[in-house]
Amino acid sequence: MAQPTPTGPYKLVTVNNAPDRARRLIGRVVEDVKGQYTIIHAANSATIEDVEKTVQEAQPDILFTASMWTPEESRQIIAIAKGVVPSLRTFSLPQGLQVAKGPDAVVEYIKENLPALLE
Known part of the structure; x- marks a missing residue:
């Protein structure tokens, strides 16, 4: 039987003030799924101030906010991004997830939530 395509x-654009960590974690997710x-x-924005420019340049389908942002900061980031790409699908990691449970928990959390985001 053929594998589904x-x-x-x-x-994807990530908003993470540790760009290397964002690349590593997303790389694991991409490989796993x-x-x-x-x-x-496509890109990472390391600061809230850079979100608009990053989203304009990358024109992403999805934006993830990392777990270092407060819920309020995540809402602000999403509002800025949707101002550029209104149809953008967004996903915010729970604040503190990386610190509390480590990178494996972040990868698992993203993978668990991807189907709801993309389907």
Whole structure:
């Protein structure tokens, strides 16, 4: 039986003040879900101030806010991003997840929530 074709490609922008960590974690997610989804990590914005410019340049389908942002900051980031790309799908990691439970928990949390976001 033929493997189903992954859906996508989806262009992803992350908002994370540790860009290398964002790339590593998203790289793990992309590898783990490549049979279901084709996700391209197009860019990372390290600051809230850079979100508008990053989203304008990358024109992503999805935006993730990392767990270092407060819920209020995540809402602000999403509002800025949706001002540029109104159809943007967004996902916010719970504040403190990386610190409390480590990178494996972040990867698992994203993978658990991707189907609801993309389907």
